[in-house]
Amino acid sequence: MELIRKDREAVATALAKRLDPAEVAGALDEIQQLDQQRRSLISEIDGERQRRKAESRAYAEAKRAGREPEPVAPDAGRRQLPELEAALDEVQGRLRNRMAELPNLPADDVVSGGKEANRVVKTFGEPPAIEKVRDHVELSRMLGLVDHERGVKLGGSGFWMYTGMGARLEWALLNYLIERNVEAGYEFLLPPHLLLDTAGFAAGQFPKFYDDVYHLDRQSAPRGQFLLPTSETAILGAYQDEILETAKLPLKAFAYTPCYRREAAGSHSDERGTVRGHQFNKVEIFQFTLPEQADAALEEMVTHAESLVEGLGLHYQRSLLAAGDSSAAMRKTLDIEVWMPSTGKYKEVSSVSWGGDYQARRAAIRYREPGGKQTRFVHTLNGSALATSRLFPAILEQFQQPDGSVVVPEVLRDRLGTDLLSPR
């Protein structure tokens, strides 16, 4: 808000990377007008309250002195107070809603435009040479790793069940990721999977993505709870309304949870198998930092996430997302995309973002200015490290052999007890 008051131009320009300029101007006008109203109402209310307190005190003193106090007559100003307060509530509510609808400001080096404007900024490894490419769905079937039929039988379309060595591969991947994140200095959290709506709002996922997550009905959850779409929501929500100790920043945490999403069930050829579903496993890293630490933290997180992919020996690329293709809550997003031989495309296994103070404002997560007593909002950064439902098919496809067997990445061999998955 202060930013809009002080430098409306900059806000408008940055937002125009995401929204239509006319729309931005309209929204900002309305916000500034509401802000004006809010402040004048507050002044009025404060003045009235002050008067009222003085009257009460005079009454008390008179009584103490033994005099019969003059009754305080309800006058016009006094009667107005409840009305003013109601008006203020109304204005503040509207202001909050308008503000909540604004997306975050894209960073300076983020360009406008959609997916087509994304830029590949780094590549690791080479696409493996494979003579006759089998896709991961076929490989999974041959190796008995994923049972889609029974998954659907259990959960409906959009669900699968890992079986046998597939379950062990998935679990081995998760353990590999967990260990590496711990080594990188992140604290391991296992949060609830069911969160209150307030947590969804703080993360900036509500109100916009309200319909993309699973909500419990009011009968069983009167307070409003939903299944988390990513553990980012939980990590952020965990620190809601807190003032973090400045000395402990950057605060690094990670969590493993399944992610539950009501994705439009696309049966595109490049989203088959475990690539897109209503439930998938993801390990999420998160940092709360001082504003000046955020740049370095973003780079550290991307590099760390990449090292996880490299550790598995997978070929990938890093992309800087354009404003239109990145989440509205984020200022800058870098994707790590892994090579899928069957489609000849790269598929996101990690999305690392800098949120600025957008989420921290909503969640009221602050730190104390060193030396000063002023509190300021922290910056938040989050990133997948990593999504196993995407790694899994990439491993199968990139490491497949002519006979349909799959070479197990070295770091997983001990965990799986084998260096080769063979057709049964």
Next chain:
RNA sequence: GGUGGCGUGUCCGAGUGGCCUAAGGAGCACGCCUCGAAAGCGUGUGAGGGUUUACGCCCUCCGCGGGUUCAAAUCCCGCCGCCACCGCCA
């Protein structure tokens, strides 16, 4: 889920309608004292918001939300949380 007790500042803890503009203590910070430290003494010590060039002034917050009253930490109602016991349960 049931019954009972409890929820006050960074922490402990007093406060049952009006000098509560929240006692007292601990912790922390700064200062004095000291060769240095401890002890002692003094001062300060939360959040959000409004207003102001600034010093400052003002408003709100005693788990949360309503109500009663000229006046609420204090009385009433609802909710949430914690503790204990009971029930149920991996």
